[in-house]
Amino acid sequence: xxxxxxxxxxxxxxxxxxxxxxxxxxxxxxxxxxxxxxxxxxxxxxxxxxxxxxxxxxxxxxxxxxxxxxxxxxxxxxxxxxxxxxxxxxxxxxxxxxxxxxxxxxxxx
Numbered sequence: 001x002x003x004x005x006x007x008x009x010x011x012x013x014x015x016x017x018x019x020x021x022x023x024x025x026x027x028x029x030x031x032x033x034x035x036x037x038x039x040x041x042x043x044x045x046x047x048x049x050x051x052x053x054x055x056x057x058x059x060x061x062x063x064x065x066x067x068x069x070x071x072x073x074x075x076x077x078x079x080x081x082x083x084x085x086x087x088x089x090x091x092x093x094x095x096x097x098x099x100x101x102x103x104x105x106x107x108x109x
Contacts, residue, residue: 003030004083004100005067009109012080013040015069022073026062034064041065076105083109 005011005025012022023037043063049056071080081104090097100109 003028003033003067005035005070005072010073010075011035011037011070012073013037013065013069014071014080016065017041018065029064032064033067035067035070036062036064037070038062072102072109074102074104074107075109076102076107079104081105 005028007025007028009025010022011025013019018040021037021040023040025035026038027036029035039062041063042060044058044060047053047056047059053059072083073079074081081102084101084103085098086101086108087096087098089095101107102109
């Protein structure tokens with residue numbers, strides 16, 4: 001399955017405990033259809049002392065969330081939207097290019 005959400009996209013969570021929160025995509029896992037979003041789905045992990053973290057203790061970090069529970073934010077309207085695709089002709093190279101567009105505003109993403 002092709003994942004339409006990419007790194008650095010602004011998205012909104014539509015289901016789960018973090019419903020309504022928005023953030024930037026930090027990482028995408030296409031095989032498991034999950035994404036990590038900045039400041040969303042924060043979990044606490046107990047870590048042992050190491051060179052990186054000499055004290056150890058409880059560390060808060062973002063956990064992956066399923067891609068079906070998020071939607072892209074439209075850059076023009078700042079509302080959630082579905083994604084479409086459009087084939088355009090690149091003027092410089094005269095090659096066809098597939099671009100992502102917002103269904104609500106028709107704006108290229």
